[in-house]
Amino acid sequence: MLVPSFEMHVAKSVEDAIKLRSEFGDDSSFYAGGTELLLVMKLGLTDLAHLIDIKHVEELSSISIDESGVRIGAAVTYREIENNPILKSDHPEFVQMISGVANLRVRSVGTLGGNLAFADPASDPATFLLAVKGELEIGSVNGKRRLVPMAGFQTGPYQPDLAENEMIVSIRLPRNLAGGIVVHERMKLKERPNITVAVFAAVANDKVTEARVAIGSIGLVPICIPEVNKSLEGASRATLSERLRQAAEIASTEITLFDDANGSVDYKRHLVKHFVEKVARRAIEAVLLN
Amino acid sequence: MSEPVEKFLCVVNGKQQIMEVPDNTLLLDWIRTDLGLTGTKQSCEVQVCGVCTVLVDGVPVSGCTTLAYEARNSNVMTIEGIRGTAFYQRAEEIFMRHSAVQCGFCSPGFILTVFTLVNAGRKLTEHEIKQALHGNLCRCTGYKSIFEAAIEVINSEVGLGK
Ligand SMILES: Cc1cc2nc3c(=O)[nH]c(=O)nc-3n(C[C@H](O)[C@H](O)[C@H](O)COP(=O)(O)OP(=O)(O)OC[C@H]3O[C@@H](n4cnc5c(N)ncnc54)[C@H](O)[C@@H]3O)c2cc1C
Numbered sequence: 001m002l003v004p005s006f007e008m009h010v011a012k013s014v015e016d017a018i019k020l021r022s023e024f025g026d027d028s029s030f031y032a033g034g035t036e037l038l039l040v041m042k043l044g045l046t047d048l049a050h051l052i053d054i055k056h057v058e059e060l061s062s063i064s065i066d067e068s069g070v071r072i073g074a075a076v077t078y079r080e081i082e083n084n085p086i087l088k089s090d091h092p093e094f095v096q097m098i099s100g101v102a103n104l105r106v107r108s109v110g111t112l113g114g115n116l117a118f119a120d121p122a123s124d125p126a127t128f129l130l131a132v133k134g135e136l137e138i139g140s141v142n143g144k145r146r147l148v149p150m151a152g153f154q155t156g157p158y159q160p161d162l163a164e165n166e167m168i169v170s171i172r173l174p175r176n177l178a179g180g181i182v183v184h185e186r187m188k189l190k191e192r193p194n195i196t197v198a199v200f201a202a203v204a205n206d207k208v209t210e211a212r213v214a215i216g217s218i219g220l221v222p223i224c225i226p227e228v229n230k231s232l233e234g235a236s237r238a239t240l241s242e243r244l245r246q247a248a249e250i251a252s253t254e255i256t257l258f259d260d261a262n263g264s265v266d267y268k269r270h271l272v273k274h275f276v277e278k279v280a281r282r283a284i285e286a287v288l289l290n
Numbered sequence: 291m292s293e294p295v296e297k298f299l300c301v302v303n304g305k306q307q308i309m310e311v312p313d314n315t316l317l318l319d320w321i322r323t324d325l326g327l328t329g330t331k332q333s334c335e336v337q338v339c340g341v342c343t344v345l346v347d348g349v350p351v352s353g354c355t356t357l358a359y360e361a362r363n364s365n366v367m368t369i370e371g372i373r374g375t376a377f378y379q380r381a382e383e384i385f386m387r388h389s390a391v392q393c394g395f396c397s398p399g400f401i402l403t404v405f406t407l408v409n410a411g412r413k414l415t416e417h418e419i420k421q422a423l424h425g426n427l428c429r430c431t432g433y434k435s436i437f438e439a440a441i442e443v444i445n446s447e448v449g450l451g452k
Pocket residue numbers: 029030031032033034035036037038054074075100101102103106109110111112113114115116117118122123124125166167168169188191192193336337338
């Protein structure tokens with residue numbers, strides 16, 4: 001398979017990248033790790049005359065951590081996240097999730113920003129970020145920046161909430177999870193996940209005060225269903241099993257699923273039920289017994 | 291589009307090469323066709339099987355989905371580049387002893403992946419080794435022998451973690 005011909009342009013800054021994109025319009029695309037883009041080009045699904053290499057922009061390639069939280073530049077690779085000592089010690093669940101994405105070679109060059117911008121329904125990071133209330137910094141023309149929640153960023157399969165000349169500049173994780181913890185699990189039979197569930201849970205006075213169950217890689221976009229979260233709030237050790245059953249039941253009936261090569265709707269409902277109960281149990285038991 | 295093609299240097303297996311190819315050239319095609327280094331294989335072409343594994347500045351990538359552009363002014367290592375090393379001799383002996391090689395098509399990718407794990411210099415657990423190797427496919431052996439061989443190679447070079 002050949003990549004159709006194009007011309008590469010190296011962006012020097014976020015503003016430069018956006019300027020190039022505005023100039024070339026539809027005929028161009030940002031290029032980071034290329035792990036999705038080159039595939040799409042090889043398959044002839046898109047014809048682009050210009051690629052804009054954003055990997056050499058300092059602002060997009062750095063990780064910084066301070067009191068307010070973690071800021072990961074959009075062009076930071078999975079490999080760099082896996083090797084970051086502070087992330088490893090302070091955000092082990094996040095790093096563990098990242099180190100299970102794809103395979104070693106995809107993680108060498110694939111980026112967090114590329115994953116979120118491609119908005120593949122099968123995304124571990126998007127699901128994780130939903131559970132921890134992650135945010136995205138978006139850069140627009142004229143140097144404008146805005147911070148948007150992960151929730152709502154993916155409006156449909158392969159549809160990020162980005163205007164044509166906008167880009168993801170950074171990804172933000174809360175510094176500490178407000179006394180709660182997050183647990184993430186995925187099941188994959190081939191390279192990409194068949195289901196990803198991430199659950200944030202916080203507890204006070206032996207009762208769940210907050211639960212956020214994010215379900216991804218199985219429906220149209222990663223989602224949080226408010227009724228599922230509500231059904232877990234107030235759960236104690238005595239009521240946990242019953243509440244988990246309820247939450248799993250609601251999740252598996254409320255989520256929109258479709259038949260495809262990964263399985264039937266019935267099978268997928270079963271996966272949702274099983275994984276929501278299992279992962280939420282892990283998260284809540286970990287905080288309740290802490 | 292036929293834009294003029296610039297020349298770049300690229301050190302492949304320790305030898306300087308001039309890279310003079312258009313932006314859309316795949317690294318695998320440059321290595322196999324232009325340089326004639328056919329130890330690096332081609333199969334799935336979608337980053338799943340790992341037979342096209344090469345190292346760019348020590349980092350394992352899929353040659354099938356990496357632009358040669360990414361190797362400009364860099365160091366590329368292919369299976370041919372480690373052939374003369376003590377690591378390779380040991381790995382070859384261990385892989386043969388475990389019958390981890392049948393047709394051999396997947397072996398360059400597996401050996402280079404094990405090489406990068408050893409080069410990281412850190413003790414790895416069996417789980418981590420499996421996680422690193424799961425992106426390489428073998429149609430012949432059934433993996434058990436490959437994992438056992440890989441674990442023995444890594445153990446003999448850097449030791450195993452707990
Ligand atoms: C074999 C394989 C297995 C995989 N398995 C998994 C898995 O298990 N779990 C999972 O979650 N994902 C998986 N993925 C997806 C993987 O995470 C993405 O391919 C990768 O993160 C994309 O990043 P990239 O830098 O290569 O993006 P690119 O291919 O460079 O870009 C992808 C798209 O995003 C755009 N883009 C890139 N960066 C930005 C930016 N900063 N702002 C705006 N637009 C941008 C590009 O224009 C392009 O349209 C897998 C992919 C492959 C190939």
